[in-house]
Amino acid sequence: MYTAKTTRFGEKKIIFHQDNARVHTCVKAMAKINELKYDLLPHPPYSSDLAPSDFHLFPKLKIFLGGQKFATNDEVIAAVEEYFASLERNRFMEGITALERRWNKCVEVHGDYVEK
Incomplete structure (x- = not known):
């Protein structure tokens, strides 16, 4: 799940929420999230x-x-x-x-x- 948030400079920034299942936190998935420059919300217990x-x-x-x-x-x-x-x-x-x-x-x- 994601939402777009506008920064104070008027840019849109993606804030991404996912659970902490292995498939979502594997190196390949995390690399893609970093490549897209999404902010990832920390997942609570x-x-x-x-x-x-x-x-x-x-x-x-x-x-x-x-x-x-x-x-x-x-x-x-x-x-x-x-x-x-x-x-x-x-x-x-x-x-x-x-x-x-x-x-x-x-x-x-x-x-x-x-x-x-």
Whole structure:
């Protein structure tokens, strides 16, 4: 996930967020991020509250697919495509905004799962 941010000099800068899975942090992936001059947000310890796909996309997709039976992979793919096509475009922006709120809360409590 990424967002464009304007610097104080009016330049657009990409801020990139990814989880810390090996495939995302391997030398080749990190070299590409550096080559593109993206700023990479540090990833906090795992929390489902902060995984964009876990808290925003997949729970509702799971409900949508619940109870259905599929005979082929193509049927599953068609159902998932139908689900995403039915979403309004602003739904994704809402998810990013919610992630930002959760991220800020995590920073405020210094990464702890509960406030002390």
